[in-house]
Amino acid sequence: MSNPIPTQLFDRFGRKVDYLRMSITDRCDFRCVYCMSEEMTFLPRDQVLSLEELYTIALAFTELGVTKIRITGGEPLVRKGALELLARIGQIERLHELVLTTNASQLATMALPLKNAGVKRINISLDTLDPAKFKAITRTGDLHQVKRGIDAACDVGFERIKINSVILKDRNHQEVVDLVQFAVDKNIDISFIEEMPLGIVSHHDRSASYYSSDCIKADLATHFSLLASTEKTGGPSVYYKVQGSQTRVGFISPHSANFCNTCNRVRLTVEGRLLLCLGNEHSVDLKEIIRANPGDMDLLKQTILAAMQIKPEKHEFNIHEQPIILRHMSVTGG
Ligand code: SAM
Ligand code: SF4
Numbered sequence: 001m002s003n004p005i006p007t008q009l010f011d012r013f014g015r016k017v018d019y020l021r022m023s024i025t026d027r028c029d030f031r032c033v034y035c036m037s038e039e040m041t042f043l044p045r046d047q048v049l050s051l052e053e054l055y056t057i058a059l060a061f062t063e064l065g066v067t068k069i070r071i072t073g074g075e076p077l078v079r080k081g082a083l084e085l086l087a088r089i090g091q092i093e094r095l096h097e098l099v100l101t102t103n104a105s106q107l108a109t110m111a112l113p114l115k116n117a118g119v120k121r122i123n124i125s126l127d128t129l130d131p132a133k134f135k136a137i138t139r140t141g142d143l144h145q146v147k148r149g150i151d152a153a154c155d156v157g158f159e160r161i162k163i164n165s166v167i168l169k170d171r172n173h174q175e176v177v178d179l180v181q182f183a184v185d186k187n188i189d190i191s192f193i194e195e196m197p198l199g200i201v202s203h204h205d206r207s208a209s210y211y212s213s214d215c216i217k218a219d220l221a222t223h224f225s226l227l228a229s230t231e232k233t234g235g236p237s238v239y240y241k242v243q244g245s246q247t248r249v250g251f252i253s254p255h256s257a258n259f260c261n262t263c264n265r266v267r268l269t270v271e272g273r274l275l276l277c278l279g280n281e282h283s284v285d286l287k288e289i290i291r292a293n294p295g296d297m298d299l300l301k302q303t304i305l306a307a308m309q310i311k312p313e314k315h316e317f318n319i320h321e322q323p324i325i326l327r328h329m330s331v332t333g334g
Contacts, residue, residue, distance in 0.1 A: 005301050008065035011276075011311040019068045019265040020061045024054055025079040026270050030103050031139035032125075034166055034195050034206075038139065049272050051085045053290055057268060058089045060300045068097040070123075074270070077106040083113050090118025097121070101164070105141065107149030111156045121160040122153055123191075128172045129182060137171065154186055162189040162250070167216060168209040176216050177223045184245045191237045191250035192216050196278070213251040220249065236262075260314035266307075274307050279315020 009017040027042050028035075049057070058069055069089060076082055090098045100114065101123040107114075114122070126146065128134050134143035153161050163183055167173050176192065183190040194213060197206055220226060225243035237250030260277075267275040272287025284307040286300065293299050 005064075005298060006305060007063070009305065009308050011308045013311075013313055015261075015263055015311075016065075017264055017266055017308060017311070018066050019070070020058070020066045021070045021072055021265060021267045022054060022058065023073050023268065023270045024049075024071055024076050024082060024085065025074040027078055028073060028075040028103070029078055029105050030075065030141045032127075032141075032166075033137055033139065034168065034209075043271060047287075048270050049287060051081045053272070053287070054085060054268075054270075055088050056290060056297075056300070057272075057286055058095075059092060060297060060304060062092050062094040063297075064301055064304055067095060068099065069095060070099045070101060071119075072101040075103050075105065076100060077102055077110055083110070083117055086114065086119060087117040099123070101125070102149075103138075103141065104146045104149030104153070108145065108152045111149070111152040115156045115158060120158065121162070122158050123162045123164050124150055124153065125165075126150070126163045126179070126182075127165050127167070128175055129178055130175070133172060137168075150186065154188065160189065161186075162191060164191050164193055166193045166195055167211045168195060169211040171209065173211045173215070173219070176219050180220060180224060180242065180247070180249055183249075184242055184247045187246055189248045189250065191252055193252040213253040216251070224249075263311075266311070274304065276307060276311040277315055280312045282310045282312055284310075 011017060025048070030036075031038060031040070061069070071082075071086060071089070073079070079085075086098065086100070089095065097120055098118050099121040100119050102125070104124045104126070107122075107124070124146075127137050129143070131143040134141055134146070150161075150163075163179065165172070165176075165179050167176060180190055192213060194211075195206055195209060217226065226240035226249060227243055229239040229241050229248065231239050231248070236252050238253070239248045239250045241248055263277075267278065268286070269275060269283075272285060272290070273283040274286050276282040276284075284303060286303065289300055289303050290296075
């Protein structure tokens, strides 16, 4: 008799993996300068996992002890059928947290259906409060539409809303105080992210744009008292509480404060590649497995278990060199 399949994922460094980030599309209505190049070639339809395949993989992971799934992209809400998929995944009993990362362009109409689908928390990308800068950074985005989306999300009352801001020197670093004030006024959280060198981007020098979390903290200290917090939300953010408010400010610092030793996550690209690390190419093709063996859940789970053995110890990002990781964040499922 074969051994029973374990119900929890561990990698070879003893890290428990209980968090899956699923990209459900590589497409997006924006073209943020740090994420995509202006001209992108998107995947042909037959290379993209179907909604059914995405659901099957989500189910397999929950049977292997994953309790948190983040739906992301590309822009997840531009995928047709996204709401139905979220609602199905939201009903998986073993899943404790279904969360979403979005650029908010569709939130004005989709916030309530998302809440009803079981989405508990939302991360919203917002790098600037200046409409012209917003257009320049996203290339196609409309700040007013995004703000309407944020307001709709606030009205609906998710358990938590967090703004994610990628800070680039001389593009938006001057706005960190305003962005925190925006979060305080809306009674939501905010995290600042150091840019990661994923994929070749045009019109933008990553080395020259690097602005460290320490610089941001120093800028914020001129206006706010940030109280260190031991709180963790299962991610790489280090949190501070803004004194006199409910707002938490997080710092995601892949360059200045490596967080790999507590890594608890893996990523699924919409092509079906299981990525074991954001900053390495180690991956396993799950699409091949499920298309060649439809309905064989045990084989899918065994493949995922085996993949844990090649999860790298840490990323090797170097902002001053050409990226060694050629996939863009939009493909990675950031
Ligand atoms: N479209 C959605 C959004 O923008 O929130 C979800 C996908 S997007 C790839 C997820 C997150 O990755 C966003 O917060 C975005 O700012 C961030 N991101 C994209 N490219 C990045 C890079 N090179 N370095 C750091 N963060 C990046
Ligand atoms: Fe689209 Fe999000 Fe990438 Fe911006 S960061 S281009 S919104 S996927």
